[in-house]
Each structure stands twice: as C-alpha cells, then as structure tokens.
Amino acid sequence: MSASSKKRDFDTMVRRMIHGSDVIVEVIDARFPTLSRAKKFENLVLRNRSKQLFIAMNKVDLVPDPIVQKWKDILQEEGIKVIPTSARERLSTSILRNKIIRAVGKDFFYITACFIGLPNTGKSSLINILKGRSSAPVAPVPGFTRALQVLRITTRLRIYDTPGVIPKQLSLGDQVLLGLKRSEKLPDPIKGAWALVHRIDEINPDVIREKYEIEYESPPEFLEKFAEKRHRRMKGGELDLDTAALIFLNEHINKAKIPVWEDPDLYLRKRDKDFEDDSDDYIDEEEVEEI
Ligand SMILES: Nc1nc2c(ncn2[C@@H]2O[C@H](COP(=O)(O)OP(=O)(O)OP(=O)(O)O)[C@@H](O)[C@H]2O)c(=O)[nH]1
Numbered sequence: 001m002s003a004s005s006k007k008r009d010f011d012t013m014v015r016r017m018i019h020g021s022d023v024i025v026e027v028i029d030a031r032f033p034t035l036s037r038a039k040k041f042e043n044l045v046l047r048n049r050s051k052q053l054f055i056a057m058n059k060v061d062l063v064p065d066p067i068v069q070k071w072k073d074i075l076q077e078e079g080i081k082v083i084p085t086s087a088r089e090r091l092s093t094s095i096l097r098n099k100i101i102r103a104v105g106k107d108f109f110y111i112t113a114c115f116i117g118l119p120n121t122g123k124s125s126l127i128n129i130l131k132g133r134s135s136a137p138v139a140p141v142p143g144f145t146r147a148l149q150v151l152r153i154t155t156r157l158r159i160y161d162t163p164g165v166i167p168k169q170l171s172l173g174d175q176v177l178l179g180l181k182r183s184e185k186l187p188d189p190i191k192g193a194w195a196l197v198h199r200i201d202e203i204n205p206d207v208i209r210e211k212y213e214i215e216y217e218s219p220p221e222f223l224e225k226f227a228e229k230r231h232r233r234m235k236g237g238e239l240d241l242d243t244a245a246l247i248f249l250n251e252h253i254n255k256a257k258i259p260v261w262e263d264p265d266l267y268l269r270k271r272d273k274d275f276e277d278d279s280d281d282y283i284d285e286e287e288v289e290e291i
C-alpha cells in the first residue's frame with residue numbers, strides 16, 4: 001500500500017471513530033501545544049455539539065511547571081478543556097479518566113471515548129495507564145499504532161486507540177521537531193538533522209548550543225562538529241555525517257533529550273499583535289460615508 005493511501009486509510013479510520021464516540025481526547029505534546037494539534041479533527045468534533053472534546057497535554061514531565069501552567073491557561077481561555085498529563089510519571093491520569101466518565105450524562109450506560117492525535121504524542125501510553133495494565137502496544141517510535149484497538153477500561157467505558165495521523169503540509173523541520181517519523185525512515189537523515197537544528201534554533205537559539213556545548217553558525221557546521229565530538233568517522237577518517245545525523249535525530253525523536261518547548265509569552269505577543277493588525281481591517285461606522 002502506498003504511503004498516501006495508507007494515510008488516507010488512517011484518516012478515514014479516525015473520522016469513523018470520532019463519529020462513533022461520545023468523548024474525544026486529543027493527545028498533544030506539552031512541549032509543542034500549538035504545533036502538535038490536529039486542528040482538522042478538532043473542527044470535526046466541534047461541529048458536532050453532542051460530542052465532548054478534551055485535550056490531554058501529555059509529556060508535561062519534559063516541560064517546567066510554570067510553562068505548562070501558562071499553556072493550560074492560554075488554551076482554556078480559548079475555550080478548550082485541557083488536562084495536563086504525563087503518562088511517564090502517571091500524572092493526572094485518573095483525573096483524565098474521571099473527566100471522560102463525567103463528560104456524558106448518567107443516562108449513558110456505555111461510554112465510548114477515542115484518543116486521537118499526531119503520532120508519538122503518547123495516546124497508547126495514556127490508555128494503558130487508564131486500563132491499569134499494558135494492552136495498547138507502545139513504542140519509542142512514531143507511527144507505532146497501525147490499526148484501531150478497542151480497550152475495555154471499566155464495564156461502562158470503552159476507549160479506542162487510533163493511529164497517529166500526520167497533518168498535510170507540515171514542513172520537514174516541524175515533522176522532525178514533533179517526532180512524527182522514525183529517523184531511519186527519513187529519506188535523507190542529514191537534511192533531517194539540519195532541519196531539526198534550524199527549527200529548534202527558531203524556537204530557542206540557545207538550547208542546542210548549551211546542551212551540546214557546540215558553537216556554530218549554521219546547521220551543517222553544527223552537524224560536523226557534533227560528528228567530531230562523538231568520534232563518528234568512516235574508515236578513511238572522513239566524518240560520518242549520516243551516522244551522526246541519525247544519532248542526533250534519535251536523541252530528540254526517541255529520547256526527548258533536547259529541552260525545547262514553544263514559548264507561551266511569544267505566542268501571546270503574536271496573538272495580540274495579530275488581533276491588533278486585524279482590528280485595522282475594520283472601520284468605524286462613522287467613517288463610512290453614505291453613497
Ligand atoms: N517523557 C514522556 N514520554 C512519554 C510520555 N507518554 C508517552 N511517552 C513516550 O512517547 C513515545 C510514544 O508513545 P506512544 O504511547 O506509543 O505514542 P502514540 O501516540 O500511541 O504513538 P503512535 O501510535 O505512533 O501514534 C514512547 O516512547 C513513550 O514512552 C510522557 O508522558 N512523558
């Protein structure tokens with residue numbers, strides 16, 4: 001099956017699940033609360049008033065508490081019900097379960113919830129904790145859940161685990177930043193590593209310099225210095241950039257070792273500025289001359 005028809009298949013599967021569920025839990029990555037949202041599916045849920053949408057902002061263990069709190073406030077202010085969670089540290093997972101159960105009226109005997117979101121956000125991990133023992137396969141690689149899985153959490157509650165779906169038109173930089181693809185599956189790991197350095201520098205220019213203690217002017221220079229520092233050379237003595245790129249990508253995608261997250265203050269400044277810019281588009285009624 002081609003990659004695009006597989007993607008279409010996953011897409012249809014997720015749509016069907018949303019259609020058949022009372023509660024939809026969108027799992028996002030707490031490091032990237034705007035970038036890791038599956039807006040297309042959110043809109044699908046919001047169009048149907050009988051369905052409840054929650055966002056589980058997962059992996060909060062990778063982000064300082066005040067940043068998590070700020071993002072929670074921002075999303076809540078925008079009308080979204082947010083529950084910050086960590087499947088790794090089992091934070092707020094019972095709160096999540098109770099919210100799901102309380103979201104529907106008492107007259108519902110069975111509750112069907114489905115977990116949706118981009119690959120690698122922790123959908124299967126969260127469901128496993130709710131279930132109490134491992135049943136949804138989890139892996140440190142994106143794209144792991146490949147088919148629908150239904151899990152009976154309690155006699156009343158059933159949860160569907162869905163495969164992560166990658167939104168269209170995401171840049172290579174965002175795809176590697178969000179860890180949507182396995183590093184070995186990238187057609188060109190060197191380009192992937194450059195894109196990751198570039199994207200992280202856009203979000204926070206100090207992070208890579210401080211973490212790796214490497215000074216660089218450009219992503220290619222970083223990768224060369226990284227390969228040198230990790231002693232990655234081919235037999236002839238030349239730097240082995242391919243291997244270095246894979247190691248660097250893995251440290252981010254599989255091991256989450258780079259402390260990077262979207263800055264909520266920057267988001268607020270941009271949002272307020274966009275709002276001001278937009279308000280210039282309107283004119284006072286008094287300014288409108290009658291023709
Ligand atoms: N640090 C941290 N890692 C987490 C957390 N939850 C999940 N992970 C890790 O993230 C990776 C992906 O977890 P999965 O549960 O397989 O993610 P998924 O959303 O089901 O992924 P797909 O099936 O690919 O869509 C695994 O390495 C998990 O161990 C968390 O709360 N904190």
Ligand SMILES: [Mg+2]
Pocket residue numbers: 123124125137138144145161162163164
């Ligand atoms: Mg999964």
